[in-house]
Structures are given as structure tokens and as C-alpha cells.
Amino acid sequence: MVRRPSSRAYAAQWLLLLAVLAVAWFIVADAADNLGRRNISFGFGFLADRANFDIPFRLVPWIESDTYGRALLVSFLNTLLVSALGIVVATLLGLLVGIMRLSVNWLVRSVALAFIEFVRNTPQLIQIIFWYVAVLQTLPSPRQSIVLPAGLLLNIRGLYIPNAILGAHGALLAWLAVAAVIATPFVWRLDIGGWRIGAKALVLPVLAAILLGAGVDRLEWPVLKGFNIAGGTQVPPELVALWAGLSIYTAAFIAEIVRGSIQAVPKGQGEAAKALGLKSAPRMFLIILPQALRIMVPQLTSQYLNIIKSSTLGAAVAYPEVFQIFAGTVMNQSGREIETIIIVMAIFLAINLLASAFMNWYNQRVALVER
Amino acid sequence: MIRHASKLATCGAMVAGMVGLASASWAQTEVKSPTLDAVKKRGQLVCGIDTGIPGYAYQDASGKWQGLDVALCRAVAAATLGDPEKVKYIGTTSKVRFSVLQSGEIDLLVRDSELTLTRDSQLGLMEITPNFYTGQTIMVRKSLNVAHVKDLNGATICMLTGTTLETNISDYNRANNIKIGTLLFDRPEEAFAAAESGRCDGYTDDGGSVAAARSAMKKPDDWVFLPETLSRQPLGPHTRQGDDRWTNIVKWTHFAMLEAEELGITKANVDEMKKSSTDPQVKKFLGLEGDLGKGLGLDNDFAYKIVKAEGNYGEVYEATFGSKGLGLPRGLNNLYSKGGLMYPWSWY
Numbered sequence: 064m065v066r067r068p069s070s071r072a073y074a075a076q077w078l079l080l081l082a083v084l085a086v087a088w089f090i091v092a093d094a095a096d097n098l099g100r101r102n103i104s105f106g107f108g109f110l111a112d113r114a115n116f117d118i119p120f121r122l123v124p125w126i127e128s129d130t131y132g133r134a135l136l137v138s139f140l141n142t143l144l145v146s147a148l149g150i151v152v153a154t155l156l157g158l159l160v161g162i163m164r165l166s167v168n169w170l171v172r173s174v175a176l177a178f179i180e181f182v183r184n185t186p187q188l189i190q191i192i193f194w195y196v197a198v199l200q201t202l203p204s205p206r207q208s209i210v211l212p213a214g215l216l217l218n219i220r221g222l223y224i225p226n227a228i229l230g231a232h233g234a235l236l237a238w239l240a241v242a243a244v245i246a247t248p249f250v251w252r253l254d255i256g257g258w259r260i261g262a263k264a265l266v267l268p269v270l271a272a273i274l275l276g277a278g279v280d281r282l283e284w285p286v287l288k289g290f291n292i293a294g295g296t297q298v299p300p301e302l303v304a305l306w307a308g309l310s311i312y313t314a315a316f317i318a319e320i321v322r323g324s325i326q327a328v329p330k331g332q333g334e335a336a337k338a339l340g341l342k343s344a345p346r347m348f349l350i351i352l353p354q355a356l357r358i359m360v361p362q363l364t365s366q367y368l369n370i371i372k373s374s375t376l377g378a379a380v381a382y383p384e385v386f387q388i389f390a391g392t393v394m395n396q397s398g399r400e401i402e403t404i405i406i407v408m409a410i411f412l413a414i415n416l417l418a419s420a421f422m423n424w425y426n427q428r429v430a431l432v433e434r
Numbered sequence: 435m436i437r438h439a440s441k442l443a444t445c446g447a448m449v450a451g452m453v454g455l456a457s458a459s460w461a462q463t464e465v466k467s468p469t470l471d472a473v474k475k476r477g478q479l480v481c482g483i484d485t486g487i488p489g490y491a492y493q494d495a496s497g498k499w500q501g502l503d504v505a506l507c508r509a510v511a512a513a514t515l516g517d518p519e520k521v522k523y524i525g526t527t528s529k530v531r532f533s534v535l536q537s538g539e540i541d542l543l544v545r546d547s548e549l550t551l552t553r554d555s556q557l558g559l560m561e562i563t564p565n566f567y568t569g570q571t572i573m574v575r576k577s578l579n580v581a582h583v584k585d586l587n588g589a590t591i592c593m594l595t596g597t598t599l600e601t602n603i604s605d606y607n608r609a610n611n612i613k614i615g616t617l618l619f620d621r622p623e624e625a626f627a628a629a630e631s632g633r634c635d636g637y638t639d640d641g642g643s644v645a646a647a648r649s650a651m652k653k654p655d656d657w658v659f660l661p662e663t664l665s666r667q668p669l670g671p672h673t674r675q676g677d678d679r680w681t682n683i684v685k686w687t688h689f690a691m692l693e694a695e696e697l698g699i700t701k702a703n704v705d706e707m708k709k710s711s712t713d714p715q716v717k718k719f720l721g722l723e724g725d726l727g728k729g730l731g732l733d734n735d736f737a738y739k740i741v742k743a744e745g746n747y748g749e750v751y752e753a754t755f756g757s758k759g760l761g762l763p764r765g766l767n768n769l770y771s772k773g774g775l776m777y778p779w780s781w782y
Contacts (some may be wrong), residue, residue, distance in 0.1 A: 066779075077620060078584070104556065114604070115601050115604050116600040116601055116603075116604050116616070117600065117603070117604055117615065117616050119615055119618075121588070125605065127604045127608065128608075139747075184500070190500050192624060196624065196627045196631070199630075200627065200628065200631035200633055201631075205630045216733065217633060219632050219633050220590070220633065229627055288588065289587065289588035289589070290586070290588045290589040290590070291588050291589070291590060293588070300633065301617075317696070365525050376594070378620040379620050379621065379624055380618070380626070381592075381617045381618055381619045381628070383618070387595060387618065389622065390529070391529060391595040391596050391618070392595055392596065392600060392618065394529065394596070395528065395595075395596045395597065395598075396552075396598070396601060396690075397552075398532075398553065398556045400532075402535055412552060
């Protein structure tokens with residue numbers, strides 16, 4: 064029993080686990096002891112306290128008399144929003160630049176190379192501040208807004224989009240429209256007794272547009288009122304600067320991942336496709352990219368996690384994400400330093416674990432099944 | 435009988451021992467200040483200050499730290515170590531300032547920090563006494579033609595996060611049923627840039643900091659202060675709870691600078707006064723009579739050292755916020771006898 068290598072290995076692992084737990088317990092006990100000695104209390108009850116500050120940009124309603132807990136939700140959604148937007152744009156841009164990098168055209172290839180080298184060799188925080196201070200703050204004041212088509216207004220305070228005010232059954236119709244759009248790809252693949260629906264499924268999105276249109280009662284146009292633009296939905300420059308900073312920086316890394324993955328696909332695949340007479344676009348998108356995707360996914364995961372974590376840089380440009388609101392304002396007002404930091408860390412851990420779980424699931428789905 | 439006697443003797447010895455211990459520890463608590471001991475042993479005061487803001491704490495052209503808060507650090511170093519240069523400055527952001535003090539990394543925090551009930555009661559800190567009275571002030575562009583804070587309905591104001599500013603705006607909004615928007619920045623550089631470019635209609639902070647912000651604008655004259663203040667903001671030094679003697683030293687260092695102004699003692703005339711003054715108040719203050727300094731655990735002439743090193747409070751104010759600095763009128767920070775709130779406690 065003792066001599067068996069497997070049981071010895073188990074024993075060693077259990078001992079190690081115990082040691083780790085003992086160290087963790089010691090750290091927690093020591094921290095609690097120190098807090099007690101310094102007359103600092105510990106607890107999460109403060110989340111129910113009144114926050115009493117404004118959050119300038121939010122996806123869900125917020126009033127100044129809401130609780131710290133609600134502030135956490137609002138800022139959490141802001142973090143999710145900018146992370147999701149950043150991931151989508153970084154992926155698309157990275158894919159484009161990565162493919163450009165392999166172009167046979169010298170100019171295209173060099174532009175991609177210059178972009179990658181310039182972007183990934185300068186600090187991300189500087190880039191975010193560059194977009195915010197040097198680019199977006201050169202826009203005109205609200206009084207001299209640039210009027211864009213469809214009633215859009217652009218100025219230093221952001222981009223203002225007309226609001227659609229929904230009528231009596233507007234919300235229901237809008238949900239139906241969303242359902243129709245989501246159902247489209249499934250209907251496309253539907254096969255009823257050998258009769259494939261295919262492109263006829265595109266009726267659904269058209270129907271969705273009609274439903275949406277029918278649900279809108281009137282439009283609320285953004286207009287200048289006092290100091291600011293009133294009405295409409297504001298896309299603040301803080302969001303755009305952070306979004307640009309996150310996605311462009313990461314796109315440079317993703318471009319290199321894409322290039323490497325494409326080059327890792329055996330050359331014969333491309334040659335075989337050529338021999339079949341496929342043109343360059345279908346060759347790339349039908350033959351090479353799907354195979355390169357398998358190689359890309361694990362590396363993309365870590366880039367996505369980086370985007371989510373880097374969203375905390377938004378504090379520099381006044382974007383109200385979790386770190387700024389919670390580890391800034393709330394921490395200062397409530398004095399709960401350890402608690403707020405624990406919460407912020409737990410939130411990022413949760414988002415990132417979920418993101419990696421999803422990517423791992425996707426990775427298994429696209430991975431080559433060997434028999 | 436013998437057994438009895440020995441028992442009695444043991445008892446007596448124990449009692450004597452306990453009394454001895456008690457008196458020893460009593461004597462110890464009277465002079466013991468872990469922070470003062472650490473400062474003396476190190477030969478240096480570690481002072482937490484602002485990372486750089488005109489008026490409170492900033493580096494001059496030669497890289498030397500100047501400012502109202504820095505002057506208090508230097509004065510404490512002069513009082514405890516006899517040399518105002520023996521200070522190590524730690525620049526602290528508003529987010530970390532209290533943790534740095536709690537953890538013992540600094541001996542003293544003088545960082546334009548507001549004295550509030552929450553901080554006093556929940557952070558394990560001592561709030562000593564204000565060394566600067568101000569109120570949250572809003573500065574706007576002249577071209578907006580705004581005369582009062584209540585005219586700012588719908589406007590957006592830039593400010594720094596990690597402070598009480600956004601709460602005060604929120605309270606003002608609720609009290610007056612208007613909506614002034616806020617935009618919170620982590621560092622002054624981006625906040626100033628946003629105000630300068632017009633992303634916000636104004637900038638807010640305590641009065642001293644707004645004066646500093648105005649001095650950082652491209653055209654300071656384009657900006658005006660609105661007359662109302664949104665809050666009282668008593669700013670002052672903080673120490674750790676549990677070292678009362680150290681707290682007293684910091685408190686009386688500040689009062690020494692006020693008392694010097696009250697008595698008309700300046701950096702320039704302090705030696706003269708020490709030599710020739712016959713005023714018992716002055717003699718007591720400068721440590722020529724009585725033992726006020728010893729009671730604090732310092733040298734008897736600690737107040738002399740402070741004034742010799744930094745001058746009185748009025749001199750420091752003039753050099754930092756006043757006519758030789760940011761041009762902010764003395765206002766509430768004048769001595770009580772000149773219409774201000776600066777009122778030193780009795781010096782005997």
C-alpha cells in the first residue's frame with residue numbers, strides 16, 4: 064500500500080492541499096486580526112446602503128438614491144458592454160489585418176505589418192487616452208454639433224441617436240422581432256421531408272423590421288437644450304475611446320494569431336483547393352480559415368480575457384465601469400476597501416471563467432475529432 | 435507560623451511586583467509613541483502627500499517639494515528631528531491614501547483630505563484639526579455666462595473620483611431639484627484636458643484645488659469661480675488611531691504655526707524675539723520658560739524650531755495659496771482675530 068506509487072502520489076497531493084489550505088487560513092486569520100486591531104470592521108452589509116452619486120452612462124435605470132448594490136449592477140453591465148463590443152471589433156479587425164498580412168500585394172501586406180508593429184508596441188493606456196484626448200476631444204461643442212443623416216448629432220459630448228418611443232404594444236412587437244431574427248439561422252437549416260427552406264428564411268428578418276416599425280409610436284430627436292443635447296440616446300466619447308483602445312490594441316495581437324494559424328494549415332490544402340479551381344476568396348473562407356480556426360481558438364481565448372481585464376483602464380477616461388465606480392467612488396465613500404476589492408476581483412474572475420468555459424466548449428466543438 | 439509567614443511574604447512580593455509593573459507600564463504609556471520612536475530611530479519622517487497639485491503639494495523648478503501640506507510635514511520633522519529636510523515624501527492618490535497610512539507605510543498623512551465622520555469612525559484613523567478650510571467650488575468658462583450654481587441645470591461637470599465631490603453634487607441636485615451631470619476621472623491630467631476641450635462645462639473640487647486647476651488651464655482668465663460653495667470642506671492631517679501622543683505632536687505643530695502668527699513671530703524675526711522678547715507668552719512659546727515641549731515628549735524649544743524652519747501659518751499661506759502663490763484670498767483661513775476660522779488652542 065505504502066510502496067505503491069499511486070497511493071504515495073495521492074498522499075503527497077493531499078498533503079500539499081492541506082498545506083495550501085493552512086496558508087490560506089493563516090492569511091485570512093492574520094488579515095482579520097489586523098483589521099480588528101486597527102478598529103476596521105468587515106462585512107458586506109454596506110451593499111444595501113444608499114449610494115448617492117450619479118453614474119453618467121448606464122444601460123439600466125439608475126437614480127442617485129439607489130443602493131451600492133445597484134451601482135455594482137450598473138457598472139458591471141457597463142463593463143460587460145465595453146468588453147463585448149471590444150471582443151467583436153477586435154476579432155473582425157484582427158481577422159482582416161491577419162489576412163492582409165499574408166496578401167500577395169506588397170502595399171496591403173506592409174500596411175498590415177506597420178499597423179501591427181505600431182499598435183502592439185505602444186502602451187494600451189496611452190492609446191486609450193490618445194483616442195479620448197487627441198481624437199474625440201477635437202470634435203465641436205454641442206452648439207456647433209455636426210448634423211449627420213437620419214437625425215444623428217455628433218459633438219464633443221458624444222454621438223446622439225434618435226430614440227424610438229414605443230407605442231402601446233411596442234415592447235411585445237419588439238420582442239417578437241428579436242425572436243424572429245434569432246430564429247432565422249435555424250429556420251434556414253430546417254429540412255422538412257427533404258424540402259430545405261434555405262434562403263427563404265430571410266423573410267423572417269424582413270418581418271422583424273416591419274414588426275419593429277409597427278411598434279414605434281414616434282421618434283424622439285436629439286436637440287440642443289441648455290448646456291447639452293437633450294433627447295435621443297447618447298453614445299459617450301468615453302465609451303468610444305475605451306472601445307477603440309481595447310479593440311485596436313488587441314486586434315494587432317489577434318492579427319498575428321490569425322496569420323500564424325493560417326500559415327500552420329498544411330500548404331497542400333490551399334494547393335488542392337486551387338487545383339479544384341476555387342478562387343482566392345472561397346479558398347480562404349471555405350478551405351483554409353475553418354482549419355485555421357481550430358488552431359486559433361485557444362489563443363483567442365486569452366486575448367478575449369485580456370480585453371475583459373483591460374476594460375478597467377476605462378477609469379482613466381471617466382468610463383463608469385466596475386473598477387472605477389466600485390473600487391473608486393464606492394470604496395471611498397463607504398471606506399470598505401477590502402470588501403470592494405474582493406467584490407471587484409470576484410466579478411472579474413467570474414466573467415473570465417465564464418468566457419473561458421464558453422471558449423473551451425467552442426474549442427471542443429471545432430476541434431478535429433480523431434477516430 | 436513559618437508557613438504562614440512565607441505565604442505572607444510571597445503575597446507581599448506579588449503585590450509589590452504588580453504595583454511595580456503597573457507603575458512601570460504607567461510611566462511607559464506617558465512617553466511612549468511607537469510612531470515617534472520609529473521616526474527618531476529612522477532619522478526621517480515619512481509623510482504622505484498629494485502626488486502633485488499647486489497650493490497643497492507640488493515640486494518647484496528645482497524639484498523641491500513645496501506647499502501648505504508639505505510645510506506641515508516639514509514642521510513636524512523640525513519639531514521631532516530638529517531638521518525640516520529630514521522628510522521622505524510619499525505621493526498618494528486619493529484612492530490609496532488611507533490604506534497607506536493604515537498599513538504603517540507612512541507616519542502621517544497631509545494630503546488635502548477632508549475630515550469626515552465616516553473616516554474618523556470606520557477607518558481606524560485620527561482626524562486632527564483642519565489646516566485648510568475650504569468648500570467645494572465650481573469653476574466654469576466665462577463664455578457660458580453662468581452666475582450661480584443653480585443655473586447649471588443640465589450641465590456636465592468634470593471631477594476626480596475617489597472623493598466626496600460627486601456626493602455633494604448629488605445632494606445639491608436633490609435639494610434644488612435640478613440635474614447637474616458628473617464625469618469622474620482617475621487622474622487630474624485627463625480631467626483638466628476634458629474641461630479644457632469642452633467635454634464638460636466646468637470643473638469642481640475644493641476651492642484650493644480648483645484654483646490649482648485654473649492655474650493649469652491654457653488661459654486661466656477664461657475661467658470664473660461660481661460664488662456658492664456646495665459643501666464645507668475642512669481639510670486636515672490624519673494619523674493612525676492608537677498613538678495619541680503622536681497625534682498630539684502633529685496637532686500642536688499646526689497650532690504652533692498659528693500661535694506664532696498670533697504672537698507676530700515670523701521666520702525672519704524668531705531669533706530676535708528669542709533673544710530680546712520680554713513677553714511671557716512669547717517666552718513660553720519659544721521654550722525659554724516652562725516645559726510645554728517636554729510634556730509632548732519633544733524638546734522644549736520645538737515651537738522655535740518649527741517657526742525657524744517654516745515660519746508661521748500666514749507666511750506659509752501667502753507663499754502657497756496667497757499673493758505669492760495661486761492668488762486665493764485668505765478668507766476662512768485667516769486668524770479668528772481677522773475674520774477667519776484659524777483659532778489656536780491655548781498655549782499653556
